[in-house]
Amino acid sequence: MKPPLPKRDEPYRAGETALLVVDMQRIWLEPGADPDHPERGPDHYFYRQTASQTIPNQQRLLAAARANGVEVLHTIIQSLTEDGRDRSLDHKLTPIHIPPSLPEGLPIPALAPVGDEIMLPKTSSGIFNSTNVDYVLKNLGIRYLIVAGVLTDQCVDMTVRDAADRGYLVTCVSDACATITQERHDIALKAFGGYCWIADTDAVLARIEALGKRA
Template sequence: MSEQAGSTLARYEGRDRKLVAARTAVLVVDAQNAELVPEVLAQYPDFDRALHGRALPAMKRLVDGARAKGVEIVYTVIESLTRDGRDRSLDHKLSNIHIPRGSHLGKVIDLVAPQEDDIVLPKTSSGVFNSTNIDYVLRNLGVENVVVAGFLTDQCVDMAVRDGADRGYYMICAEDACATYTDERHATGLRAFGGYCRVQDVDAVLADIV
């Protein structure tokens, strides 16, 4: 490639940029009643503490603050399209993950519940970009920047960040609005996918929305 041709290429300088509200969406991943099942919280005390002490309050600040700035709020939840779950992915069938269509367990947690005109996309895989039409929806909305929050940090949040980055979105993870079953897994997950996104706390994310 000639020097002249190379000089016409766009130059990208890291991940530090402001987030234009009209081009930004907050993606809330699996913040649903299934995460509040007492048996799960009893089995994973780190998750219980992180969920109620940090992640859900931070998620509410993120959703409320971003919405006030005109940012689109999009939710995804694990929920089958059918009552018997015949449409689930093979992985969900093998893992015995099934939340029937219309189940209370598939509803978003009240504290961060969607408003009347928000978009909620049911999925039956770890990756929202794999089992929903979110890519089509975000492009129709004119979204370029996606702020991810939700559960679990090292599973469905991880997949959303990586897949979104591969599809050309500028990804941001709101780290304090995410949680997983142990604190160690949360920290390890953030380190593992941090190369695909900008990792910030909610206050820093909100400060960058213009």
């Protein structure tokens, strides 16, 4: 008999679990840093939501991952070249271009990589389309992928769907993600919920901390 298929919400396994933090960059998260949206002041929903909930919850996830042997990876939108000639056609048309020399393109200090945590620059919405993350995750022996970041209905959405298609058991941490409005966030979670286990930070922390107890 074939072994039963795993459940999307089955417990994580030590040595097979990674946390992927998506696009938590200064240019998106610091009011006034995004030149394409000068109309969004400090009181805009997105900035209030990320400052009050998304970032603090990601800090909790990072602390738990680092303390319990969970691999941590970061991805940022960043061109490989200063003039952006390597960007995807979509990013050229949008246009989105963050040169490698731009300080605002790096993660915010509160969520910056620690030690030798892996950070992968990408030039598309989907990290699996414009980086070697699948190769890296498989080399690391990862089966369970925890996803948190921005924007819920864009880069997070692509990450979840593409990871599921490649055979990872994906968790999307609902209150550690955000997008431009609450409505867009809620609609996105409903739309890609069939590809992952959607859980809040407290539930995911309990799963991560359980790994340390079993070690």
